[in-house]
Amino acid sequence: MEKITSPYKWGMVIDLDRCTGCGACVVACQAENNVAICAKKEINEGRNMHWLRIERFWVGEYPDVRGRFLPVLCQHCHDAPCEPVCPVYASYHNPDGLNGQVYNRCVGTRYCGNNCPYAVRVFNFYDHEHAWPKPLDNQLSPDITVRSRGVMEKCTFCIQRIRRAKEEAKGEGRLIRDGEVQPACAQTCPSEALVFGNMADPASRAARLARSPRRFRLLEHLGTHPSVYYLKGGGREHV
Amino acid sequence: MKRRTFLQLSGMTAAGALLAGCQSKNEKLIPFLVPPNEGVTPGLATWYASACRFCPAGCGILVRVSEGRAKKVEGNPLHPVNKGKLCARGQAILQELYHPDRVAQPLKRTGARGSGDFQRISWSEGLALLTGQLTALQRDKAADRLALLTPQLRGTLSELTTAFMGAFGSPYHLSFDLLAPDWLRRANRLNFSQASLPFYDLAETRYLLSFGADFVEYHLSPVQYSNAFGRMRQERDTVRGHFTYCGGRMSLTAASADRWLPARPGSEGALALAMARLILAEGLYDRDALPAGGLGAEALLKGLAAYDLHRVAELSGLGEGQIAEVAREFAATRPALAMAGEAVAFQTNGPEAVRAVQMLNLLAGNLNRPGGVYPDAGSPDGPENSFHELISLVERMQAGRIGVALVQGDPLHSIPPATGFPQALAKVPFVVSFSSLLDDTALQADLILPDHAALESWGDMIPLAGTREGVIGLMQPVVTPLFDTRQFPDVLLAVAHGLGGALAAALPRHSYQDMVKGALQKRVGRERGEGFEATWVELLRQGGLFGTSDNRDRGRMKGYRRVPGVSLPEPAQPHFAGDKQDFPLHLQVYPSIALYDGRGAPFPWLQQLPDPMTTVVWDSWVEINPQTAASLGISQGDLVEVTSPQGALRLPAVIYPAIRPDMVAIPLGQGHHGMGRYATGRGANPLALLATNIEGKDPQPAWNATRVRLTRISAKGELVTAGNTQGSFRSELIEM
Numbered sequence: 001m002e003k004i005t006s007p008y009k010w011g012m013v014i015d016l017d018r019c020t021g022c023g024a025c026v027v028a029c030q031a032e033n034n035v036a037i038c039a040k041k042e043i044n045e046g047r048n049m050h051w052l053r054i055e056r057f058w059v060g061e062y063p064d065v066r067g068r069f070l071p072v073l074c075q076h077c078h079d080a081p082c083e084p085v086c087p088v089y090a091s092y093h094n095p096d097g098l099n100g101q102v103y104n105r106c107v108g109t110r111y112c113g114n115n116c117p118y119a120v121r122v123f124n125f126y127d128h129e130h131a132w133p134k135p136l137d138n139q140l141s142p143d144i145t146v147r148s149r150g151v152m153e154k155c156t157f158c159i160q161r162i163r164r165a166k167e168e169a170k171g172e173g174r175l176i177r178d179g180e181v182q183p184a185c186a187q188t189c190p191s192e193a194l195v196f197g198n199m200a201d202p203a204s205r206a207a208r209l210a211r212s213p214r215r216f217r218l219l220e221h222l223g224t225h226p227s228v229y230y231l232k233g234g235g236r237e238h239v
Numbered sequence: 240m241k242r243r244t245f246l247q248l249s250g251m252t253a254a255g256a257l258l259a260g261c262q263s264k265n266e267k268l269i270p271f272l273v274p275p276n277e278g279v280t281p282g283l284a285t286w287y288a289s290a291c292r293f294c295p296a297g298c299g300i301l302v303r304v305s306e307g308r309a310k311k312v313e314g315n316p317l318h319p320v321n322k323g324k325l326c327a328r329g330q331a332i333l334q335e336l337y338h339p340d341r342v343a344q345p346l347k348r349t350g351a352r353g354s355g356d357f358q359r360i361s362w363s364e365g366l367a368l369l370t371g372q373l374t375a376l377q378r379d380k381a382a383d384r385l386a387l388l389t390p391q392l393r394g395t396l397s398e399l400t401t402a403f404m405g406a407f408g409s410p411y412h413l414s415f416d417l418l419a420p421d422w423l424r425r426a427n428r429l430n431f432s433q434a435s436l437p438f439y440d441l442a443e444t445r446y447l448l449s450f451g452a453d454f455v456e457y458h459l460s461p462v463q464y465s466n467a468f469g470r471m472r473q474e475r476d477t478v479r480g481h482f483t484y485c486g487g488r489m490s491l492t493a494a495s496a497d498r499w500l501p502a503r504p505g506s507e508g509a510l511a512l513a514m515a516r517l518i519l520a521e522g523l524y525d526r527d528a529l530p531a532g533g534l535g536a537e538a539l540l541k542g543l544a545a546y547d548l549h550r551v552a553e554l555s556g557l558g559e560g561q562i563a564e565v566a567r568e569f570a571a572t573r574p575a576l577a578m579a580g581e582a583v584a585f586q587t588n589g590p591e592a593v594r595a596v597q598m599l600n601l602l603a604g605n606l607n608r609p610g611g612v613y614p615d616a617g618s619p620d621g622p623e624n625s626f627h628e629l630i631s632l633v634e635r636m637q638a639g640r641i642g643v644a645l646v647q648g649d650p651l652h653s654i655p656p657a658t659g660f661p662q663a664l665a666k667v668p669f670v671v672s673f674s675s676l677l678d679d680t681a682l683q684a685d686l687i688l689p690d691h692a693a694l695e696s697w698g699d700m701i702p703l704a705g706t707r708e709g710v711i712g713l714m715q716p717v718v719t720p721l722f723d724t725r726q727f728p729d730v731l732l733a734v735a736h737g738l739g740g741a742l743a744a745a746l747p748r749h750s751y752q753d754m755v756k757g758a759l760q761k762r763v764g765r766e767r768g769e770g771f772e773a774t775w776v777e778l779l780r781q782g783g784l785f786g787t788s789d790n791r792d793r794g795r796m797k798g799y800r801r802v803p804g805v806s807l808p809e810p811a812q813p814h815f816a817g818d819k820q821d822f823p824l825h826l827q828v829y830p831s832i833a834l835y836d837g838r839g840a841p842f843p844w845l846q847q848l849p850d851p852m853t854t855v856v857w858d859s860w861v862e863i864n865p866q867t868a869a870s871l872g873i874s875q876g877d878l879v880e881v882t883s884p885q886g887a888l889r890l891p892a893v894i895y896p897a898i899r900p901d902m903v904a905i906p907l908g909q910g911h912h913g914m915g916r917y918a919t920g921r922g923a924n925p926l927a928l929l930a931t932n933i934e935g936k937d938p939q940p941a942w943n944a945t946r947v948r949l950t951r952i953s954a955k956g957e958l959v960t961a962g963n964t965q966g967s968f969r970s971e972l973i974e975m
Contacts, residue, residue: 139308
């Protein structure tokens with residue numbers, strides 16, 4: 001069988017020196033991807049549905065204390081621990097380097113969530129039908145499904161946007177230009193901390209930033225080869 | 240009917256959507272990308288440019304509309320303020336449009352005030368009720384018994400309300416916002432004899448010194464300044480701007496700082512002057528700036544003699560070396576920038592402390608320079624003392640001299656009860672609310688004439704302090720109104736024409752949309768007819784008039800220049816309500832990044848957004864230093880009673896390592912009695928704790944000058960945090 005290749009390797013760079021932890025990305029992601037609204041009780045049970053969260057760390061003690069933020073989304077690993085454990089191939093790797101999730105294949109074993117070291121997969125423990133009482137359901141995006149109970153879901157790098165951009169580019173007989181497609185989080189980020197792009201194109205902004213000496217990847221020692229690069233916050237000379 | 244209009248109309252939900260009386264037929268919708276004559280392909284989205292009115296920053300937005308329903312809000316890349324970026328609150332305005340508890344048609348109160356018993360009435364009946372009340376005032380020659388309460392308005396809406404109140408004959412238009420930058424205008428009036436707001440050139444500065452200015456969360460123009468902050472850090476090849484934050488609580492903004500100076504509340508002004516003195520004494524000031532400001536270094540040094548390092552270090556609780564180091568860094572790095580914010584301004588010595596911080600900018604020669612401070616183009620004038628207008632209106636209401644109050648917004652939630660506002664409003668015989676949700680004020684109203692959601696509204700939005708260019712953002716409806724609601728200004732116009740006479744003459748146009756269009760036409764200065772029609776379409780398509788400050792504006796936009804002979808700032812010892820023995824802790828209230836001053840509370844996306852610093856969801860809380868908490872036997876999540884001389888509240892405790900041990904902090908935004916299912920009865924409103932008469936003085940807006948004590952009640956605070964208190968990774972594990 002012929003190997004499917006792609007001119008794209010989608011990736012993201014998150015500059016922690018720019019990130020202020022404001023949370024705009026979290027809401028943008030929820031708005032774009034029909035992520036369910038979770039009640040206080042569900043979050044208390046650890047069943048929050050956010051695909052993107054901002055981890056907050058306290059380092060040090062008063063008065064030499066520092067708060068640090070780390071936006072964590074699916075790292076789209078090239079050696080993803082979630083993929084081989086899925087019994088029904090719902091979790092798969094696509095030719096663009098995206099770690100995909102086929103909702104209608106998922107039977108809810110939660111092996112993938114269990115195996116993910118970044119804890120970015122969220123499971124529909126509840127039927128979230130009630131999350132959008134009328135007319136709030138009008139805001140649901142027609143591009144993606146509303147996931148039902150018993151299904152695992154996760155960040156897709158806004159695959160619906162990538163698909164659309166690909167179709168448009170194909171219609172014009174070209175490749176997607178750098179910056180033409182952005183996931184909702186990167187598009188809204190006020191301080192431009194999140195940069196999305198094609199890592200296979202060495203000239204793309206994301207690929208250039210990913211070569212920065214400040215780069216690191218989350219839990220790199222696990223050998224998961226994430227597509228998300230972080231840039232260390234610089235100049236922390238005072239604490 | 241065009242096919243698109245048809246689809247938009249048929250896209251309405253069943254419930255009450257196609258009621259007669261939808262005000263706008265939307266034939267003027269101008270999409271951002273798709274030419275207007277193209278039909279709608281199901282599944283293919285159209286983008287409409289509009290403006291966000293959630294906070295005064297006035298960012299430009301693009302709304303994705305698919306099959307007649309708004310789906311997603313993005314920043315407008317053409318808009319000079321937010322450049323395509325948007326904050327969490329801006330993302331959530333979709334939920335204002337589709338909120339399940341919106342008031343669908345006018346309501347008349349049937350039960351007691353606050354009971355929530357209303358009867359649905361028609362618009363003609365609602366307008367007749369209001370017109371009847373106003374006619375009665377006119378008949379009794381008591382026009383000044385009408386009061387209008389709004390947030391601070393700008394642009395055409397401000398002109399309309401001014402004309403309305405002027406022609407009716409009542410001077411009582413109160414434009415009050417809890418967070419309004421009146422204090423900054425007043426300081427600029429005193430120092431530079433112009434009341435414009437500053438535009439800080441953050442992106443180009445090399446050293447940022449913020450005194451309680453939380454520009455990431457809410458200060459002036461948060462998206463603009465967050466963006467500039469990112470550029471200050473990493474946009475320049477060899478320069479990384481340094482950031483020092485000074486304030487007793489580490490805010491979200493402060494968490495991004497390189498250095499945090501937890502100064503004692505109320506000492507920030509003295510601290511700024513101590514730095515100024517050191518800069519003068521060591522000759523590090525800008526040689527040209529002082530003579531330009533009419534100052535001599537010697538005289539200035541003498542004037543600041545009281546602020547010696549030793550005394551101020553004691554006052555602020557910081558180390559002498561620390562203060563000196565920051566002062567030297569600030570003076571030695573050019574350009575450097577000092578900002579003063581709400582945490583400083585809302586102290587009893589706030590007005591002077593803000594001027595003290597501006598002194599640093601003067602010394603470093605930052606006025607009207609790249610990387611420094613410029614006057615903002617958008618709003619050269621504005622209210623400078625709305626708090627005192629509030630107090631005098633409250634007195635008038637108390638005395639029974641206000642007969643009809645028209646209220647836009649939710650002042651019952653956002654005005655501290657210590658001002659006497661709730662009791663005063665109860666004395667007004669006829670209260671009209673324009674809220675689109677049954678908020679605290681609407682629950683007390685006699686008549687509710689529901690406003691459109693922002694995404695159904697027309698309007699112009701002049702951004703506050705976010706740009707040096709003249710910008711007018713345009714709001715256009717992106718969907719056909721969902722319910723039988725009308726825009727607030729259109730209701731005023733309808734009332735004016737119903738009353739006739741001078742009012743109708745002062746407001747000749749019949750629709751607000753025409754007024755906005757007229758204002759733009761006047762601004763663009765084209766002749767009536769085809770010429771402007773094309774321009775108007777273009778303006779709507781791109782989302783407003785950007786970057787065209789004409790000559791008239793430039794003339795008005797003088798740079799900052801210190802008024803010769805103005806007195807030196809003298810931040811006195813701060814005063815606090817509550818004596819130190821009974822109330823040992825300083826209380827700071829701050830706007831939550833998600834809920835702002837409470838406007839964000841009805842939107843579930845914002846309720847669910849974990850607070851960045853504490854990761855708390857769906858609640859409010861009190862932040863306590865670990866030492867203080869330990870001494871009081873309080874642990875994370877305990878239910879705690881916070882008592883001030885003004886009242887008491889019960890809140891869950893959050894152990895917060897980055898706050899002074901003698902301080903506690905509570906976010907604003909929760910504690911609504913109404914405002915729909917997502918906000919009602921959630922958390923507590925800390926404004927109930929605040930005093931306004933501090934140490935027997937006249938009322939003043941010193942929201943951070945109240946002292947409190949804590950008592951542990953139980954272990955059941957029902958606190959829910961989205962994150963583990965330390966995060967799910969150890970930071971050293973991920974090599975951050």
